[in-house]
Amino acid sequence: MQAGLATVLVWGLGCVADVPRPITGRCLCGGVTYSVDAEPVWQGVCYCANCQRQTATAFSVIVGVPSKTLTVQGSTLASFQTASEGYQSTTERRFCSACGSPIFSTIESMPGVAFLKAGTIDDASWFEPTVEIWTRSAQPWAPHFENTMPYERTPG
């Protein structure tokens, strides 16, 4: 039994180590590319009304990385600011103005972290959400993820 548990633990750690270094990604047209030389600090999904509109679907799939490790290139990188419901904090949403892909966001109240839209990552097969945020605005038909901690709003 103990050997089995140890195997599972090692396998679990192996999954974490499967995150490529650097993490690279791009928008749909390729005009904007990025690279991150760090481990993710946050993996989750956001059901807020603004993410629903920006992604045109039920939630954002997000990977938080230390913003100082994120390098972004491309002249079509544009930005749009939104205010979170019920919070004073604003979210700066970066996207490609040529193809419309959302790429990453920064949140005023969470300095130092850039939140990548996981769909733009070249290889996001390792993604494993641990948190669901803004579940209070989730659509009744939205899917949810196992082994995640739900928050009605943004934690903190």
Ligand SMILES: [Zn+2]
């Ligand atoms: Zn683009």
Ligand SMILES: [Zn+2]
């Ligand atoms: Zn959101």
